[in-house]
Amino acid sequence: MSMTDTRLCEMTIHELRDLLKAKQVSAVEIARSFIDRIEAVESRIKAFVTVTPELALEQAAIVDESIERGDDIGPLAGIPVAIKDNMCTRGTLTTCSSKILYNFKPIYDATVVDKLVRAGAVTIGKTNLDEFAMGSSTENSGFFVTHNPWNLDTVPGGSSGGSAAAVAADECAFALGSDTGGSIRQPASFCGVVGMKPTYGRVSRYGLVAFASSLDQIGPLTKDVTDCAIVMNAICGKDPLDSTSLDVPVPDFMKALVSDVRNLKIGVPKEFFGHGTDPEVESAVRAAIDLLVSLGAEAKEISMPSVDYGLPVYYIIAPAECSSNLARYDGVRYGHRTGTSTSPIFAKGGVSSNLPLTKGGVGGVVSLYQKTREEGFGPEVKQRIMIGTYALSAGYYDAYYLKAQKVRTLLRRDFEKAFEEFDVLITPTSPTVAFAIGERVDDPFAMKLADICTIPANLAGIPGISIPCGFKDGLPIGLQIMAKGLNEETLIRVAYTYEQHSGHHKEKPGI
Amino acid sequence: MKLTREDIESVAYLSRLELSEEEKDTLTGHINRLLENFEKLQELDTSEVEPTSHVVPVFNVFRKDEPRPSLPVEEVISNGPQVEDNCFVVPRVVET
Incomplete structure (x- = not known):
């Protein structure tokens, strides 16, 4: 395909890399194509909190100079990336889509950002999310709602909804997201892109704003599985700055791009097909499994009873950890502080005339915290802090937090048992396709059901990938594949095989 | 176990959130519904x-x-909202 047939912004990382290596295009031309695309569609999608065109063009020019000198460039050099706005970018706003961090400019790069920039990737902007990554539709953003490129009246999923929408709408070549209970895979599913949550500890979280530390993991959102492997090669590995990152060898994920599933053992856990699974989603997922079976894999129904407890376990553990992690927002070192923020976003009572500084004693400092946090956090974040604080409080710890941790062990055991027999587990990524904006905001339980199939992998710490496997009424359906810890290569091989025989990843929204 | 409005107020204090009256009402309902759901674990x-x-x-x-x-x-x-002499400014904590 010549570059005149397809706009640069529509291409995958590997297509752009080939053009760059052949000197058919420059990195600056690539960056401009994406900047033009953002200008054309962003007012309808609203994927970005911050767009950084000048920085992107500067970085692209450096890559071009390097190519000019004859340097051997890596696969990400000159490739535009969008970064979820909960990862620190030196000198560029990092808001977590929260009013409490509306003006926060980090003084260092997250390790993942540093790795990508060193690899020559071009950072084009920061993407919208549910505030502090708490939500399933990006409707909890403290700033605005992101729209699904396949149907602007529907949500892009969440919490990495901005990243998924930006990839689907060709506003970036790929994006980074974070996944605590499905926040990469579920929006990837809703937006028809590839989203990988690596094994817990595979990717450094230094510079990722912490939500639930025993669950959070960073991963890529890409246009195809090959690109997923390219980005995984760039971001994985032990980091001395993150003591939870795993000190294990990182394989070359490109070597897993093999179209072969002969003798692969697929487990199909029936618990992932309950809970109001849309029949069309179920039939698309089963058709995908049948396709893999026709290529030589074996599939078998299994039962994992503990999966039915995933949601309550998650909604105790994640808020408990968040209530502790979010204690740092106190109006002292960064972000909003009551009485001092002049931004119009605080018009509703944000600028209190009663400066707490005037009050002496402990009451003064507590009042500073209380007012700052009350004004800075949105309703979902407050609710989770409250639940977490309650679940950890004296007298209730055993009944909630400890109990949830024990059930988490049962869930891990169910996965361990399943992986004794099977190489992968295949399920829907979410029980439905993207829902309408506003449809579930008043029903927090319905909202949380969107993550029911993705939460178990976080609780067990195992890797999972979502790839497109069909459509319902013009909206993408996601297929989730899970494997044993550190077996991302198996996920990539199975996903690649499916992709080579299906072609859903080539479909584009008509925006 | 059902949380009362007073419980919500004390958890809000522990959470350092100065909730409005309206928020207290909404949260009492929401949190109690979630707690019912957690009972399943028992x-x-x-x-x-x-x-x-x-x-x-x-x-x-x-x-x-x-x-x-x-x-x-x-x-x-x-990034400090109020800084002076290379320090973050906080309300006076010690009573004079």
Whole structure:
């Protein structure tokens, strides 16, 4: 395909890399194509909190100079990336889509950002999310709602909804997201892109704003599985700055791009097909499994009873950890502080005339915290802090937090048992396709059901990938594949095989 | 177990949130509904089960105690809403 047939912004990382290596295009031309695309569609999608065109063009020019000198460039050099706005970018706003961090400019790069920039990737902007990554539709953003490129009246999923929408709408070549209970895979599913949550500890979280530390993991959102492997090669590995990152060898994920599933053992856990699974989603997922079976894999129904407890376990553990992690927002070192923020976003009572500084004693400092946090956090974040604080409080710890941790062990055991027999587990990524904006905001339980199939992998710490496997009424359906810890290569091989025989990843929204 | 409005007020204090009256009402309802859902966990016998706090067996991670450059103070305080003399300004805590 010549570059005149397809706009640069529509291409995958590997297509752009080939053009760059052949000197058919420059990195600056690539960056401009994406900047033009953002200008054309962003007012309808609203994927970005911050767009950084000048920085992107500067970085692209450096890559071009390097190519000019004859340097051997890596696969990400000159490739535009969008970064979820909960990862620190030196000198560029990092808001977590929260009013409490509306003006926060980090003084260092997250390790993942540093790795990508060193690899020559071009950072084009920061993407919208549910505030502090708490939500399933990006409707909890403290700033605005992101729209699904396949149907602007529907949500892009969440919490990495901005990243998924930006990839689907060709506003970036790929994006980074974070996944605590499905926040990469579920929006990837809703937006028809590839989203990988690596094994817990595979990717450094230094510079990722912490939500639930025993669950959070960073991963890529890409246009195809090959690109997923390219980005995984760039971001994985032990980091001395993150003591939870795993000190294990990182394989070359490109070597897993093999179209072969002969003798692969697929487990199909029936618990992932309950809970109001849309029949069309179920039939698309089963058709995908049948396709893999026709290529030589074996599939078998299994039962994992503990999966039915995933949601309550998650909604105790994640808020408990968040209530502790979010204690740092106190109006002292960064972000909003009551009485001092002049931004119009605080018009509703944000600028209190009663400066707490005037009050002496402990009451003064507590009042500073209380007012700052009350004004800075949105309703979902407050609710989770409250639940977490309650679940950890004296007298209730055993009944909630400890109990949830024990059930988490049962869930891990169910996965361990399943992986004794099977190489992968295949399920829907979410029980439905993207829902309408506003449809579930008043029903927090319905909202949380969107993550029911993705939460178990976080609780067990195992890797999972979502790839497109069909459509319902013009909206993408996601297929989730899970494997044993550190077996991302198996996920990539199975996903690649499916992709080579299906072609859903080539479909584009008509925006 | 059902949370009363007073419980919500005391949890809000622990959480350092100055909730509005309206928020207290909404949260009392929402949190009680979630707690009902959590009751499902009591169906499971976990008396012989160890809790999982972390999925990978990482315990203490040590590094050599060697000095290395720290971030410049001017940058560290650059995000402070109120700073003075390279310090963050906070309300006076000690009573005079």
